[in-house]
Amino acid sequence: MTKKMQKPQTLKGFRDFLPEEKRKRDFIIQRIKQVFELFGFEPLETPTLEYAGLLLGKYGDEADKLVYTFTDRGKRQIGLRFDQTVPTARILAQYQNQLPKYFRRYQIQNVFRADKPQKGRFREFTQCDIDIFGSSSPLADAEIVSCTYWAFKNIGFKQVKIKINDRQILFETLKPFTNKTVDVFSLIQSIDKLNKIGAEAVISELENKGLNKNDAQKVLKEIGQAKTSPSLKSIIEAAVGLGVAKTDIQFSPSLARGLDYYTDMIFEVVLPEYTAGSCGGGGRYDKLIAQLGGVDIPAVGIAFGFDRMVEAADQLGLIPEQKSGAQVLVTVFSPEYLTQSLQLASRLRQAGVKTELYPDTNVRLDKQFKYANKKGIPRVAIVGPEEIRANIIAVKNMKTGEQETISLEKTIEKLITNG
Amino acid sequence: MTKKMQKPQTLKGFRDFLPEEKRKRDFIIQRIKQVFELFGFEPLETPTLEYAGLLLGKYGDEADKLVYTFTDRGKRQIGLRFDQTVPTARILAQYQNQLPKYFRRYQIQNVFRADKPQKGRFREFTQCDIDIFGSSSPLADAEIVSCTYWAFKNIGFKQVKIKINDRQILFETLKPFTNKTVDVFSLIQSIDKLNKIGAEAVISELENKGLNKNDAQKVLKEIGQAKTSPSLKSIIEAAVGLGVAKTDIQFSPSLARGLDYYTDMIFEVVLPEYTAGSCGGGGRYDKLIAQLGGVDIPAVGIAFGFDRMVEAADQLGLIPEQKSGAQVLVTVFSPEYLTQSLQLASRLRQAGVKTELYPDTNVRLDKQFKYANKKGIPRVAIVGPEEIRANIIAVKNMKTGEQETISLEKTIEKLITNG
Numbered sequence: 162m163t164k165k166m167q168k169p170q171t172l173k174g175f176r177d178f179l180p181e182e183k184r185k186r187d188f189i190i191q192r193i194k195q196v197f198e199l200f201g202f203e204p205l206e207t208p209t210l211e212y213a214g215l216l217l218g219k220y221g222d223e224a225d226k227l228v229y230t231f232t233d234r235g236k237r238q239i240g241l242r243f244d245q246t247v248p249t250a251r252i253l254a255q256y257q258n259q260l261p262k263y264f265r266r267y268q269i270q271n272v273f274r275a276d277k278p279q280k281g282r283f284r285e286f287t288q289c290d291i292d293i294f295g296s297s298s299p300l301a302d303a304e305i306v307s308c309t310y311w312a313f314k315n316i317g318f319k320q321v322k323i324k325i326n327d328r329q330i331l332f333e334t335l336k337p338f339t340n341k342t343v344d345v346f347s348l349i350q351s352i353d354k355l356n357k358i359g360a361e362a363v364i365s366e367l368e369n370k371g372l373n374k375n376d377a378q379k380v381l382k383e384i385g386q387a388k389t390s391p392s393l394k395s396i397i398e399a400a401v402g403l404g405v406a407k408t409d410i411q412f413s414p415s416l417a418r419g420l421d422y423y424t425d426m427i428f429e430v431v432l433p434e435y436t437a438g439s440c441g442g443g444g445r446y447d448k449l450i451a452q453l454g455g456v457d458i459p460a461v462g463i464a465f466g467f468d469r470m471v472e473a474a475d476q477l478g479l480i481p482e483q484k485s486g487a488q489v490l491v492t493v494f495s496p497e498y499l500t501q502s503l504q505l506a507s508r509l510r511q512a513g514v515k516t517e518l519y520p521d522t523n524v525r526l527d528k529q530f531k532y533a534n535k536k537g538i539p540r541v542a543i544v545g546p547e548e549i550r551a552n553i554i555a556v557k558n559m560k561t562g563e564q565e566t567i568s569l570e571k572t573i574e575k576l577i578t579n580g
Numbered sequence: 581m582t583k584k585m586q587k588p589q590t591l592k593g594f595r596d597f598l599p600e601e602k603r604k605r606d607f608i609i610q611r612i613k614q615v616f617e618l619f620g621f622e623p624l625e626t627p628t629l630e631y632a633g634l635l636l637g638k639y640g641d642e643a644d645k646l647v648y649t650f651t652d653r654g655k656r657q658i659g660l661r662f663d664q665t666v667p668t669a670r671i672l673a674q675y676q677n678q679l680p681k682y683f684r685r686y687q688i689q690n691v692f693r694a695d696k697p698q699k700g701r702f703r704e705f706t707q708c709d710i711d712i713f714g715s716s717s718p719l720a721d722a723e724i725v726s727c728t729y730w731a732f733k734n735i736g737f738k739q740v741k742i743k744i745n746d747r748q749i750l751f752e753t754l755k756p757f758t759n760k761t762v763d764v765f766s767l768i769q770s771i772d773k774l775n776k777i778g779a780e781a782v783i784s785e786l787e788n789k790g791l792n793k794n795d796a797q798k799v800l801k802e803i804g805q806a807k808t809s810p811s812l813k814s815i816i817e818a819a820v821g822l823g824v825a826k827t828d829i830q831f832s833p834s835l836a837r838g839l840d841y842y843t844d845m846i847f848e849v850v851l852p853e854y855t856a857g858s859c860g861g862g863g864r865y866d867k868l869i870a871q872l873g874g875v876d877i878p879a880v881g882i883a884f885g886f887d888r889m890v891e892a893a894d895q896l897g898l899i900p901e902q903k904s905g906a907q908v909l910v911t912v913f914s915p916e917y918l919t920q921s922l923q924l925a926s927r928l929r930q931a932g933v934k935t936e937l938y939p940d941t942n943v944r945l946d947k948q949f950k951y952a953n954k955k956g957i958p959r960v961a962i963v964g965p966e967e968i969r970a971n972i973i974a975v976k977n978m979k980t981g982e983q984e985t986i987s988l989e990k991t992i993e994k995l996i997t998n999g
Contacts, residue, residue: 169670169673169873170670170674172629172630172631172656172658175628175630176627177625177674177675178624178625178626179675179678179679180622180623180624183622183623183625184622184623186625187623198905199932200929200934200935201904201905201906201934201935201936201937202905203599203904203905204597204602204603204905205596205602206597207597208590208591208594208595208596209628209660210594210692211590212589212591215588226653229629231651233648233694239591241628251588252588252596252598255588256596256598259598260598261954262951263951265905273628273629275653285628285629293939298941300937300939300940301939304939402918402922404929404930455588485622486617486620486623493719499818499821503722503822506822507726507822510619510823514618515617515618516618516619517619518723518822520717520719520723522717522719532681532682535680535681536680
């Protein structure tokens with residue numbers, strides 16, 4: 162109990178979220194959860210620790226190195242949650258008799274990667290997924306796409322664009338260009354970089370992979386001219402039926418997505434007002450769950466880029482500014498008038514006003530004002546002898562300095578509406 | 581990617597929360613967070629992983645064995661969050677210039693203990709704390725006590741009782757009974773068991789500790805007759821001023837609390853309708869933060885027994901029964917009438933109704949009904965040719981079997997209110 166801390170610090174790649182930042186994150190979570198639930202998605206939580214055997218060998222050799230593993234005191238090999246798909250594959254296998262035929266779940270939990278920390282890349286970060294398991298109908302795809310769209314809309318983003326493609330179209334278009342050294346996934350991975358590095362760089366990458374210049378150019382041309390598929394058409398139509406504006410969803414034949422496991426529809430969210438990168442993407446992956454867990458079940462979903470969503474919403478001013486948790490500080494005039502301050506705080510809280518009571522009875526009012534100011538509490542309320550005599554409350558706006566003396570009812574009204 | 585799972589299972593002492601259970605937990609969190617924020621408490625989040633050096637040597641030798649530690653690939657000694665107090669002590673030291681003079685924070689995160697799992701004891705569980713740092717005024721104590729009280733009230737518990745005492749009273753009463761082998765904390769730990777094991781067992785424990793029978797009996801008698809302190813009186817008065825019913829807060833001279841670090845006020849929540857144990861307790865600990873982190877700051881707070889709160893609320897029927905995430909299943913009559921189903925789902929969602937769309941266009945209605953029934957979705961909505969002609973919707977109550985054909989507006993009204 163007496164050991165002193167050395168220098169107080171977090172591990173590299175890990176973050177503290179102080180109240181102002183934490184409130185922003187909670188705001189985004191609340192907004193998207195609301196939409197997830199309107200779409201009938203249900204919450205799921207899995208443990209932070211799993212048998213290492215569950216996690217290793219699932220993400221590829223390179224990724225295996227990034228899984229946090231250790232041996233516990235019972236000599237078990239333990240791993241920290243690396244993503245939410247593998248634990249969900251376990252859930253689907255373990256509870257298959259309990260789960261509904263169509264399982265639509267959302268999951269918002271932290272994952273851990275022993276990766277090199279850099280700007281925007283952390284060792285612990287929040288993943289946010291929605292998926293529908295059990296349906297191979299285009300309707301499930303459309304539900305995912307429109308739920309995604311509305312989640313962004315509900316945060317307040319004015320412009321939300323969905324780029325959508327079908328891996329089957331890519332497979333068909335790319336097949337003639339594969340050879341012994343370049344398979345279709347290798348081609349897809351190059352094409353995926355089109356937006357980032359441009360056509361010329363992709364062509365030279367394809368040449369490096371073993372295509373001749375002519376073919377490399379032809380790949381891009383044919384991709385660009387690819388026609389939509391009947392399945393993709395149904396998905397887009399249904400998504401529009403579910404409220405996605407026609408102009409906000411666009412067939413994008415060169416959209417490739419990096420991950421190998423997508424089998425059919427793939428899509429990405431683009432926020433034209435925010436250019437630091439995609440805020441989410443997903444698609445259909447009908448074979449992955451069987452590969453991971455031994456239950457053969459079709460699946461479609463999206464992983465939201467949570468940190469980027471918070472950053473984008475914050476930059477665009479969509480998160481209500483709230484420097485402090487309290488909307489008002491109830492001051493304590495003096496020990497003599499404490500009862501009235503207590504009563505006022507209690508009344509305000511019962512009316513739904515977030516209220517901090519100054520936790521000291523012997524501090525001058527101006528110091529209490531200073532405290533509110535420094536903490537960013539937008540208003541202070543005073544009940545001193547004069548106010549008590551007149552049965553009113555003095556409410557001071559800390560930004561404008563304006564002070565009014567009004568009734569309790571008016572005070573509540575003011576605080577509720579002006580946040 | 582192709583490695584198969586062995587038997588799908590969680591580690592012993594770890595839990596999956598499937599939707600029905602997760603919703604219950606989320607309900608409790610939402611209810612108590614609401615009250616925390618009304619009292620001006622602000623959210624805080626710290627990383628799951630910390631330097632092991634931060635965690636070890638803080639909780640005592642026995643507890644040190646229960647801290648999950650390991651060496652990461654960078655040869656750092658890492659530990660998993662063991663409680664929320666030690667990381668918060670780090671926060672108070674690390675950000676002391678950024679934090680307000682009075683820092684009131686709530687924190688709801690999972691902690692990890694390599695303890696023997698048993699009924700009600702898990703290796704990963706949710707801790708939920710509120711604390712006020714920086715004030716030694718009885719007002720801060722009263723804020724904690726009344727916030728606690730209202731948090732339970734807001735869940736719906738009809739009877740919430742607060743037992744409250746002052747360690748200073750205990751120290752004074754017990755001092756004459758200490759000797760070389762029995763210090764005041766040892767006496768406190770025995771007295772703490774009074775409710776659990778009864779007076780006789782406590783007396784014999786005290787005798788085993790080296791008190792003679794006469795003194796052992798006298799200890800209990802004097803504890804029982806102890807008078808309240810001026811400080812405790814102010815706290816109780818202020819708590820009543822802040823809305824705690826007078827009859828719900830009681831000076832309990834034999835309340836001791838097990839932990840050594842409490843210095844003054846201590847309290848416990850008792851729910852008379854739930855007898856499986858205390859659902860939370862806390863007090864003032866003015867020296868602990870300095871001991872943990874080198875910042876000398878007074879503190880008062882409570883740790884809620886989250887799992888027990890969920891269990892108690894569930895047993896008493898306070899958690900709205902919600903077997904399914906969706907309030908209604910919008911069925912798909914046939915591919916021909918899909919547009920109308922999409923539109924209906926979209927309208928319902930926009931009106932705030934949690935809506936699942938049946939994700940298949942080629943399934944008979946009775947099968948869709950069966951699906952809703954099995955999943956516990958309380959209502960299904962049908963738009964077939966007849967309904968479309970009459971511009972109405974058929975809504976079937978899955979519990980009663982009753983079916984009505986009503987307008988969209990009426991449907992929304994029904995679903996919103998009977999949700």
